[in-house]
Amino acid sequence: MMIKSLLMVVGGLLISLPPSAAADQTIMGAGSSAAAPVFQVWAREYQKSNGSRVAYDPSGSSGGMKKIRAREVDFGASDVAPPATELTVQGLVVFPIAITGIAPVFNLPRLGDTPLRLTGAVLARIFLGEIRQWNAPEIAQLNPGIRLPAIPITVVVRSDGSGTTYNFADYLAKVSATWREKNGVKTTFAWPEDFLGVKGSDGVVKGVKGTVGAIGYVDFSYIADNNLSTIQLKNAEGEFVKPSNASFRNALSSSEWVSNGSFNTTLTNISGKGAWPITMGTYIVMPLVTENPEQSQHTLKFFIWAFVNGDRLVQDSNFVRLPDPVQSSAFKAISSIKDKAGNRIAIAILAAAVNAVH
Numbered sequence: 001m002m003i004k005s006l007l008m009v010v011g012g013l014l015i016s017l018p019p020s021a022a023a024d025q026t027i028m029g030a031g032s033s034a035a036a037p038v039f040q041v042w043a044r045e046y047q048k049s050n051g052s053r054v055a056y057d058p059s060g061s062s063g064g065m066k067k068i069r070a071r072e073v074d075f076g077a078s079d080v081a082p083p084a085t086e087l088t089v090q091g092l093v094v095f096p097i098a099i100t101g102i103a104p105v106f107n108l109p110r111l112g113d114t115p116l117r118l119t120g121a122v123l124a125r126i127f128l129g130e131i132r133q134w135n136a137p138e139i140a141q142l143n144p145g146i147r148l149p150a151i152p153i154t155v156v157v158r159s160d161g162s163g164t165t166y167n168f169a170d171y172l173a174k175v176s177a178t179w180r181e182k183n184g185v186k187t188t189f190a191w192p193e194d195f196l197g198v199k200g201s202d203g204v205v206k207g208v209k210g211t212v213g214a215i216g217y218v219d220f221s222y223i224a225d226n227n228l229s230t231i232q233l234k235n236a237e238g239e240f241v242k243p244s245n246a247s248f249r250n251a252l253s254s255s256e257w258v259s260n261g262s263f264n265t266t267l268t269n270i271s272g273k274g275a276w277p278i279t280m281g282t283y284i285v286m287p288l289v290t291e292n293p294e295q296s297q298h299t300l301k302f303f304i305w306a307f308v309n310g311d312r313l314v315q316d317s318n319f320v321r322l323p324d325p326v327q328s329s330a331f332k333a334i335s336s337i338k339d340k341a342g343n344r345i346a347i348a349i350l351a352a353a354v355n356a357v358h
Contacts, residue, residue, distance in 0.1 A: 025052040025298055026053045026054075026055055027052060027074050027075075027298055027302055028055050028074045029055070029056045029064075029073055029076070030057040030076060031059065031063060031076045031077030031078050032058065032060070032163055032164075033219075034102075034221070034282060035077050035098070035100075035219075035282045036056065036058035037219075037221040037317045037318070037319075038221070038282075038313070038319050041313045043056065045310075045313060046302055046306070049305075049309075050301075050302075050305065054302060056077075058200060059160075059200075060199070060200060061078040061166070061187060062162065062163075063160065065078055065285065068092065068286070068287075069090055069092075071291065074286070075284050075299055076284070076286075077282065078094075078283050078285060079163025079166065079167055079282050079283070081094050081263065081281070081283050082285060084264075087288075091287055091288050092285050092287060092288060093285070093288045093333050093334075093336055093337060094284065094285050095283065095284055095329070095334055096263045096284075097283065097284055097303070097306065097307075097322070098281070098314050098319040098321065099280070099282075099319060099320035100221060100248065100280060100319050100320065101219075101276050101278055101279045102168050102171075102217050102280060103217065103218060103219075103228075103231070103278070104118070104123060104216070104230065105216055105217070105228040106214065106215045106216075106231060107208050107212055107214045107229070108134065108148075108212070108213065108229070110147075110149055111146065116143060117143055117232045117233075117234070117240050118142060118231050118232070119142065119233070119234045120233065120234065121175055123172065123175075123231070124175060124176035124178065125176070125178075127157070127172065128178065128179060129192040129195070131153065132153055133150065133153060134148045134149050134150070134153055134213060135148040135150045135151075152213055153213060153215055155192075155196065155214075155216070156196045156198060156208050156211070156215065156216030157189070157191050157198070157204075157217075158188075158198065158199070158203075159188075159197030159199055160188070160199045161187040162188070163280075164219055164280075165186075165187055165188065165217075166187045168217045168278060169183060169189070170185045170266045170268045171268035171277055174268060175269060175277075196214070201219055204218045204222075205226045215231075220245075220318055221319060223243070223318075234277075235269075235274075235275050235276065236269050237272065239273070241274060241276055241277075242276075243276050243278075245319075247275060248276050250272050250275040251267055251275035252270075252323065253272065254271060254275060255267055255270050257281070257326050258325060258326075261325030261326055263283075266280065267279040282319075286337060287337070288336065288337060289337075289339070290339055290340075290345065296339075296345055297346070300334055301349050304350060307327060307330070331350065335347060335350060
C-alpha cells in the first residue's frame with residue numbers, strides 16, 4: 001500500500017531525484033528520547049545505503065521543539081503533535097513516523113516474574129503521592145495471592161520536558177478525576193519533593209533499576225534491552241493487558257488514526273479488545289518554508305527512505321509502523337514543505353521513491 005500513498009501525493013509525476021548528498025553530509029535532529037532507539041537504527045542503516053550521517057540528540061520532546069523553533073536543527077522530534085495554531089505561528093509542519101507505548105515499570109526483585117496488576121486510578125494515586133507503600137490495600141486487592149513487600153514506593157519521574165510525560169499524564173487525566181483537576185496534562189510537573197526526578201528515558205531506566213521499590217514510566221523500546229519489569233494495566237474494556245507491539249496495534253486499530261487517517265489525537269485509553277491504554281505516536285517537526293532547501297531535501301530524503309524501507313527496522317526497534325491512511329497523510333505533510341520561492345522541495349524525492357518501489 002506504500003506505493004499508493006506515494007502516488008497520491010506526487011500525482012503520478014515520475015521524475016529524477018536530484019544528485020545525492022556528499023558522503024559527509026550530516027542531518028541534525030533533536031527531541032524525543034522515546035524515539036531515540038528507532039533513530040539509532042535508521043541512522044545506521046541509512047548511512048550504509050546513502051552515505052549521509054544522522055546525528056540525533058535525545059534531549060526530550062520539549063528540547064527538540066525548542067531547537068526546531070530556533071532553527072538550530074534540521075528536524076525536531078516530539079511525542080506530542082503541536083497544535084495547529086502553534087504550527088501556523090511558528091511556521092512549522094508536523095508528520096508522524098511511528099507508534100509506540102508507555103509502560104509503567106517497577107523494581108521488586110522478590111516478585112520474580114510474577115505479573116503485577118494496577119488500574120489507572122491506582123496508578124494515578126501512586127503518581128499523586130497518595131499511595132506510598134507497595135503492600136497498600138489498593139494494590140493488594142488487585143493482586144490476590146501475591147505477597148507484596150512492606151517497603152516504600154519510590155516514584156521515578158521525568159524532570160525535563162517530555163512527550164512521554166505528556167502522554168502518561170493524558171492517560172491519567174482520562175482515568176482519574178483527581179489527577180485531571182490537580183495536574184491536568186502537561187510535559188512537565190512540579191512533582192512531590194520525595195519523588196526521584198531524572199532526565200530522559202535513560203535516566204528513568206537507571207533510576208528504576210538502581211532503586212528497589214521504584215516505579216516509573218518509560219517508552220516500551222527500552223524494556224527488553226534493560227530487562228525491566230512492566231505493570232499490567234486494566235484497559236477501557238476491563239481487561240488486564242501487558243504492553244506489547246500487538247497491544248499497541250490493537251489500540252491503533254480502534255482509533256481515528258486508522259478510521260480517517262488523522263494523527264492529531266492522542267492514543268490513550270482507546271476502547272478495543274486487547275488495547276494497551278498508554279499507546280502514543282511520535283512525530284517529526286520541520287519548517288514549512290525552509291531557509292536552506294538543499295539541507296531540507298537531505299533531511300526529507302532520509303525520512304522518505306525510512307517510510308519506504310524502514311518498516312522492518314521500526315518493528316525491530318519495538319515500534320509499530322504507521323497504518324497506510326496515516327502514511328498517506330504524512331506524505332502530504334512532507335510534500336507541503338517549500339522553499340522561499342514556493343517550490344515544493346520534496347516532490348522529486350517522493351517521485352524517485354515511487355520509481356524505486358514501482
